[in-house]
Amino acid sequence: MKNKFRLIKNILILAVLVFVAYLVYNFFVGDNKEDDWEIEDTPLHIETIKTIAEISTISYRDEVVVDSVEYYKDIKEQIVGNAVKLIDVDQWKHGIKSSNTKRRLTLIVKGEVRYGLNLTGNNYKLEQNKDTIWLTLPKPEILDVIVTPSSTEIFLEHGEWADYERKKLEKKASYQLRVNSKKLNLEKKTEENVCRLFENMIPGDKKIIFNFE
Numbered sequence: 239m240k241n242k243f244r245l246i247k248n249i250l251i252l253a254v255l256v257f258v259a260y261l262v263y264n265f266f267v268g269d270n271k272e273d274d275w276e277i278e279d280t281p282l283h284i285e286t287i288k289t290i291a292e293i294s295t296i297s298y299r300d301e302v303v304v305d306s307v308e309y310y311k312d313i314k315e316q317i318v319g320n321a322v323k324l325i326d327v328d329q330w331k332h333g334i335k336s337s338n339t340k341r342r343l344t345l346i347v348k349g350e351v352r353y354g355l356n357l358t359g360n361n362y363k364l365e366q367n368k369d370t371i372w373l374t375l376p377k378p379e380i381l382d383v384i385v386t387p388s389s390t391e392i393f394l395e396h397g398e399w400a401d402y403e404r405k406k407l408e409k410k411a412s413y414q415l416r417v418n419s420k421k422l423n424l425e426k427k428t429e430e431n432v433c434r435l436f437e438n439m440i441p442g443d444k445k446i447i448f449n450f451e
Contacts, residue, residue, distance in 0.1 A: 341397020347411035
């Protein structure tokens with residue numbers, strides 16, 4: 239069953255890549271005539287590049303541990319709180335320790351960070367002469383940070399926690415995933431992938447010079 243799902247997923251990914259290739263090809267050579275072609279900044283081409291919108295070339299997966307702890311305010315509250323836990327079937331093991339921890343939630347959160355180019359703002363520039371194409375593109379950025387609650391594991395749960403508090407921890411995990419990805423220099427790897435992508439999609443023998451800004 240897993241192999242079947244993996245096959246379907248790969249087919250969908252391939253279909254998306256073919257569609258993006260088709261759009262980029264039309265953008266660059268929609269009006270070509272024999273060997274002499276020009277790239278015109280027409281409304282049609284602008285709409286085509288907006289349709290592409292985002293090009294994602296790097297997907298980074300990781301898992302992080304996030305924690306939220308609340309302590310008793312004083313010794314009196316600690317004694318009463320632990321006494322209450324002793325008569326609770328689910329909490330007695332925490333009460334017997336007479337800990338100063340009122341409640342604690344530790345989650346192992348799995349997520350994915352997508353790097354690529356955001357082309358939604360018409361933020362590209364293209365110039366050319368007989369031999370060379372100069373393509374200026376926006377700098378790679380994090381397009382999305384995906385955290386799936388169904389993949390989150392509870393490492394430790396002590397006390398009662400509301401859904402909104404769990405979501406706050408997931409947001410904290412999302413931020414940590416973003417920070418972790420920044421340490422891996424994925425922007426540079428994304429630039430390299432984008433260059434290869436456009437070199438393969440733009441036909442002809444012209445030299446392509448890329449600039450990211």
